[in-house]
Amino acid sequence: MKTFRIGGVHPPENKIAAHKPIEVLPVPATVTIPLSQHLGVPAVPVLGKGDQVKTGQLIARGEAFISANIHSSVSGKVLKVDDMIDSSGYRKKSIVIQVEGDEWVEGIDRDSTLVKECQLNASEIVKKVHDLGIVGMGGATFPSHVKLMVPKGKKAEVLIINGVECEPYLTADHRLMLEKGEEILAGIAIQMKALHVERAIIGIEHNKPDAIKHMSELCSHYAGITVVDLEVKYPQGAEKQLIKAAINREVPSGKLPIEVGCVVHNVGTSFAVYEAVQKNKPLIERVVTVVGRSLKNPSNFLVRIGTPVDALVEAAGGMPDDTGKVISGGPMMGKALNDLGVPVTKGTSGILVFDKDESFRKPVLPCIRCSRCLNVCPMGLEPYLLAVLAEKDRIEECELERIMDCMECGSCLYVCPSGRPLLDHIRVGKSRVGKMIRERS
Amino acid sequence: MNGIINEITLISVVSLGAVGSFAAIILYMVAQKFKVVEDPRIDLVAEKLPGANCGGCGLAGCRALAEAIVKAESLEGMTCPPGGSDVMKDIASLLGLEAGDQVPMVAVLRCSGSKHNAPPKVTYDGAMTCAFAHSLFSGEAGCPYGCLGCGDCVVACAFDAMYMDAETGLPVIIDDKCVACGACVKACPRSIIEMRKKGKKDRRIFVSCINKEKGGVAKKNCAVACIGCGRCVKECKFDAITLDSNLAYIDYNKCTLCRKCVPVCPTNAIHELNFPPRKQRPEVTEQAEAK
Numbered sequence: 009m010k011t012f013r014i015g016g017v018h019p020p021e022n023k024i025a026a027h028k029p030i031e032v033l034p035v036p037a038t039v040t041i042p043l044s045q046h047l048g049v050p051a052v053p054v055l056g057k058g059d060q061v062k063t064g065q066l067i068a069r070g071e072a073f074i075s076a077n078i079h080s081s082v083s084g085k086v087l088k089v090d091d092m093i094d095s096s097g098y099r100k101k102s103i104v105i106q107v108e109g110d111e112w113v114e115g116i117d118r119d120s121t122l123v124k125e126c127q128l129n130a131s132e133i134v135k136k137v138h139d140l141g142i143v144g145m146g147g148a149t150f151p152s153h154v155k156l157m158v159p160k161g162k163k164a165e166v167l168i169i170n171g172v173e174c175e176p177y178l179t180a181d182h183r184l185m186l187e188k189g190e191e192i193l194a195g196i197a198i199q200m201k202a203l204h205v206e207r208a209i210i211g212i213e214h215n216k217p218d219a220i221k222h223m224s225e226l227c228s229h230y231a232g233i234t235v236v237d238l239e240v241k242y243p244q245g246a247e248k249q250l251i252k253a254a255i256n257r258e259v260p261s262g263k264l265p266i267e268v269g270c271v272v273h274n275v276g277t278s279f280a281v282y283e284a285v286q287k288n289k290p291l292i293e294r295v296v297t298v299v300g301r302s303l304k305n306p307s308n309f310l311v312r313i314g315t316p317v318d319a320l321v322e323a324a325g326g327m328p329d330d331t332g333k334v335i336s337g338g339p340m341m342g343k344a345l346n347d348l349g350v351p352v353t354k355g356t357s358g359i360l361v362f363d364k365d366e367s368f369r370k371p372v373l374p375c376i377r378c379s380r381c382l383n384v385c386p387m388g389l390e391p392y393l394l395a396v397l398a399e400k401d402r403i404e405e406c407e408l409e410r411i412m413d414c415m416e417c418g419s420c421l422y423v424c425p426s427g428r429p430l431l432d433h434i435r436v437g438k439s440r441v442g443k444m445i446r447e448r449s
Numbered sequence: 450m451n452g453i454i455n456e457i458t459l460i461s462v463v464s465l466g467a468v469g470s471f472a473a474i475i476l477y478m479v480a481q482k483f484k485v486v487e488d489p490r491i492d493l494v495a496e497k498l499p500g501a502n503c504g505g506c507g508l509a510g511c512r513a514l515a516e517a518i519v520k521a522e523s524l525e526g527m528t529c530p531p532g533g534s535d536v537m538k539d540i541a542s543l544l545g546l547e548a549g550d551q552v553p554m555v556a557v558l559r560c561s562g563s564k565h566n567a568p569p570k571v572t573y574d575g576a577m578t579c580a581f582a583h584s585l586f587s588g589e590a591g592c593p594y595g596c597l598g599c600g601d602c603v604v605a606c607a608f609d610a611m612y613m614d615a616e617t618g619l620p621v622i623i624d625d626k627c628v629a630c631g632a633c634v635k636a637c638p639r640s641i642i643e644m645r646k647k648g649k650k651d652r653r654i655f656v657s658c659i660n661k662e663k664g665g666v667a668k669k670n671c672a673v674a675c676i677g678c679g680r681c682v683k684e685c686k687f688d689a690i691t692l693d694s695n696l697a698y699i700d701y702n703k704c705t706l707c708r709k710c711v712p713v714c715p716t717n718a719i720h721e722l723n724f725p726p727r728k729q730r731p732e733v734t735e736q737a738e739a740k
Binding site for chain 1: 587
C-alpha cells in the first residue's frame with residue numbers, strides 16, 4: 009500500500025457515521041449566506057433588502073479572479089444584508105433570506121438521471137464552473153475554476169482526486185463516493201476534459217474498503233481513471249502528501265502542484281462540477297457529517313448552504329448535556345465555534361460535538377525536547393523551534409526555518425506530550441511572516 | 450651547545466620582533482586610514498539618557514537617539530518618553546539647543562469589558578497570547594473590539610508598569626511606573642491601549658470603549674460599551690468629542706476636563722480618573738428647591 013514518506017500520525021478514526029446514508033435536511037426558516045465562503049476576495053452582493061429570490065439565483069458576484077459567485081440556497085425574501093457572525097468568530101457581511109416555499113430557478117435540472125456525455129469544450133466547462141460558484145469542497149474552499157485553468161507554460165499530466173478523508177470522524181466524502189459514485193466519475197471525466205489530461209487517480213484510504221471496491225468497479229467503464237488504495241495516515245488528504253502518496257512526486261517548497269504536472273480536486277468538488285456542468289446546478293448544498301460520541305443520531309446530511317449549525321445538531325438528536333465543544337470541520341484542522349447560529353458554508357465538511365472529556369486541552373508543560381513533533385511533521389519542519397521563534401516574535405528566523413511551508417495540519421500539537429500549543433504560535437508566526445513578505449514586495 | 454641555543458634564541462627574537470613591528474606598522478596605518486571620528490558629544494548625551502532601550506522615541510535604542518540628537522540641528526520632534534522633559538532639557542543645555550515642549554503621556558486602557566461587565570460566553574483554552582486569540586475569534590465575551598485578557602501588553606511592558614487583574618480579566622496600568630514608551634500599544638492586536646495626555650494633576654477623561662458596532666449589538670455583549678448615542682457630543686461645549694462609526698472619541702487636546710460628559714453617558718462608558726469625588730447632585734437640587 010502506498011503512502012507519503014515523512015511524518016504523519018494515526019489518530020483514532022472514530023468514523024461513527026460511516027454506515028449512515030445521506031439524509032436530506034429540511035430547508036430551515038431562514039438562511040444566512042456569508043459573502044466570503046471561499047479563499048480570496050469576498051463576493052459583492054447583487055441585490056438588497058426586500059428582494060425576492062429563487063433557489064439557485066445569483067445573489068453575489070465574485071468579481072476578482074480568485075473569488076467565487078454565490079447563489080441563493082433557498083427561495084424567499086432577503087431580510088437584510090448585514091454583518092452576521094460566521095465560523096471565523098467575527099461578524100462578516102452576509103445575506104439573510106427568509107424562506108418562502110422552495111421555488112427553483114428555471115434551467116436547473118433536478119432530475120437524478122445520470123448524464124455522462126459532456127458536449128462542452130474546455131473553456132465552456134471552466135466558465136460554467138466559475139459562473140455556478142464551485143469551490144474546493146475539501147475545506148480550503150479554493151475557487152475551482154482557477155485550478156481548472158492551467159497557467160501558461162505549465163502542463164497538467166495527472167488529475168488526482170482526493171477521496172482520502174483522513175480527518176477522523178468525517179464520513180461525508182465516504183458516503184458521497186458510495187452513493188454518488190457514478191456522478192463523481194462523470195465529474196472527473198469533465199474535469200479531465202477541462203484540463204486536457206488523459207489520466208486521473210482517485211486516492212482512497214484503506215479504511216474505506218467498500219468505497220475502494222465500489223469506485224474501482226465503476227472506474228472500469230472509464231478510460232484513464234484508476235483508484236489507488238492508500239495506507240491510513242493523517243494528513244494524507246493534504247495536497248502535497250496525496251501527490252507524494254499517489255504518484256511519488258514531490259512538490260517543491262512554496263510551489264503549487266501544477267509544478268509537478270498535477271491538479272488535485274476533492275471528490276465533493278468533482279460531484280459539484282458534475283452537477284454544475286450537466287445539471288446547471290450552482291453550489292447551494294453540500295454533505296455535512298454531524299457526529300459526536302454522545303449524539304443520539306450521528307449522520308450525514310445534505311444541507312442547504314446557510315443553514316444554522318444548531319439545526320444540524322437538532323437533526324442529529326439534539327445537543328447532548330455533556331457537550332464541551334462544537335467544532336466546524338474535522339477534529340484535527342477544524343475550528344471550535346463560539347456561536348451555534350453560524351451557518352453552514354461551502355467549506356463545512358462536518359460538525360463535531362465533543363463531550364467534556366474530549367474538549368479540553370492538556371495543561372501546558374515545558375518542552376522536554378523529545379522531538380516527537382519533528383518526527384510527525386509531514387513537511388519536515390521543526391515545530392518546537394518554529395513555535396518558540398514565533399512566540400518571541402523572531403519572524404526573520406521563522407521565515408528561514410520555512411514556517412510558510414506549514415499547512416497547519418496539527419500533527420505536532422496532537423503528539424506533544426507536554427500539551428504545548430505549538431500550532432497556535434506557528435499560526436501567529438505564519439501570519440506575521442506573511443505580512444512581512446507582502447510588505448517586501 | 451650553549452652557542453647553538455643562543456643562536457636559535459637570537460634568531461627567534463629578531464625574526465619575531467621584525468614580524469611584530471612590521472605588523473604593528475601595518476595595523477597603525479590601517480587604523481589611521483579607516484579611523485572613525487565619533488563626536489565625543491554622543492557619549493555625553495547617551496550618558497544622560499535613561500539607558501532603558503525601550504524604543505519609545507521611535508529609534509532602535511538610547512545610543513541611536515543620542516546619535517540622532519547630536520546630528521540634528523534642533524531638538525524638535527525628538528522625545529524621550531521615559532526620561533521626560535527634564536532629560537531633554539538637560540541634553541538641550543549640554544548642546545546649546547532649545548528643547549521642544551514635551552507633554553507627559555500615559556498609557557490608557559480603552560476597554561472596560563471585565564468579566565463582570567462582559568460575561569464570558571465561551572471558554573478559550575488555546576495559547577495564552579492575544580495575537581493568536583485575536584486571529585481565532587472575537588473573544589470570550591463576543592466583543593470583536595474588546596480586551597482578550599491574555600496579557601500580551603503586560604509581557605511587552607519593560608517597566609513593570611502593568612499587571613493582569615485576575616478578578617476583572619483586564620490589564621491594569623500603574624500610572625507612576627508608566628513611561629509612555631508605547632510598547633503595549635504596539636503589542637495589543639486590537640489597539641485598545643492609547644497614549645493620552647497625562648493631564649493636569651493626572652486627571653483624565655476618556656471613552657473606555659473602542660467598539661464600532663451598532664449600539665444594540667455592542668450592548669448585547671458588554672454592559673458598558675459605547676453605543677454611539679451622541680449625548681456626550683451634544684453635552685460638550687468645546688467640540689472635544691467626535692462621533693465616528695457608532696463610537697465617541699474625546700480629543701485630549703481640546704478637553705478641558707469639565708466632566709460634564711461623564712454623567713450623561715447612559716452606559717457609563719466615559720471614565721474620569723483622579724478627580725475628587727463629585728458633590729451629591731440630588732442634595733444640591735433639593736436645597737435649591739427648598740429656597
